[in-house]
Amino acid sequence: MNGQRRRPWQTVVMALIAIGILLLALGGFLSSLTQLLLTPVFAAQEWLTTRYQAFRDLVSAPTDLAQLRQQNAQLEAEVARLHTQVIDLQQQVTEVEILSALLDFARAQPQNVYKAASVISRDPRPFMKYVIINLGSNDGVLSGMPVVSAEGLVGHVVAVNANGARVKLITDPSSSVDVRIQPAAVDAILEGSITSDLSLDLIPQEAEVQPGNLILTSGLGGG
Numbered sequence: 001m002n003g004q005r006r007r008p009w010q011t012v013v014m015a016l017i018a019i020g021i022l023l024l025a026l027g028g029f030l031s032s033l034t035q036l037l038l039t040p041v042f043a044a045q046e047w048l049t050t051r052y053q054a055f056r057d058l059v060s061a062p063t064d065l066a067q068l069r070q071q072n073a074q075l076e077a078e079v080a081r082l083h084t085q086v087i088d089l090q091q092q093v094t095e096v097e098i099l100s101a102l103l104d105f106a107r108a109q110p111q112n113v114y115k116a117a118s119v120i121s122r123d124p125r126p127f128m129k130y131v132i133i134n135l136g137s138n139d140g141v142l143s144g145m146p147v148v149s150a151e152g153l154v155g156h157v158v159a160v161n162a163n164g165a166r167v168k169l170i171t172d173p174s175s176s177v178d179v180r181i182q183p184a185a186v187d188a189i190l191e192g193s194i195t196s197d198l199s200l201d202l203i204p205q206e207a208e209v210q211p212g213n214l215i216l217t218s219g220l221g222g223g
Contacts, residue, residue, distance in 0.1 A: 115139060117147075120164070127194045129172035131155075136163045153177065153217050171196040179217040184209050190217065 123130035
């Protein structure tokens with residue numbers, strides 16, 4: 001009987017305690033205690049989240065690495081393709097510039113007839129300065145004809161076949177060309193060398209020759 005009588009009082013006491021805790025919580029008096037109690041929970045949650053992220057990165061790393069390698073290979077292939085295009089465009093620009101310069105040169109010398117030729121090979125011997133061009137007797141090329149570029153005399157034809165010709169360059173050691181130096185108005189001989197350097201010989205001693213003087217030639221000479 002006594003035990004049964006104490007039960008209502010216990011219920012009342014517990015209800016009062018619960019109401020007191022609720023009032024304290026609503027008044028903000030339990031926030032510090034709540035934060036203190038939840039701090040270990042938050043720390044544990046953060047630790048678990050960090051470990052899960054590390055594990056997921058570890059698992060997905062091989063796939064990401066393979067994708068990066070594939071993307072890198074694609075980018076390298078694209079760079080190589082663009083580099084090839086740049087080289088092709090540079091070659092086209094160079095060819096246009098050469099053709100334009102040759103056209104200007106031909107227009108400046110209307111009394112002469114010019115044929116455009118390309119170098120198809122070079123003499124491999126170290127001290128011989130010869131090239132082979134892709135025009136021959138079928139194109140009207142004859143031995144002894146001068147070969148010029150937009151910059152001036154290149155050499156002269158020394159041998160001809162039906163579809164090609166051999167050209168001795170003015171830098172060949174055996175090359176010598178009659179020239180006139182302006183404005184001194186004196187004649188001289190332009191000679192090649194084994195080092196491909198050019199030199200002037202047989203200049204009159206009284207001639208006033210200065211660096212930068214213009215050298216003119218008809219392209220004819222002794223060899």
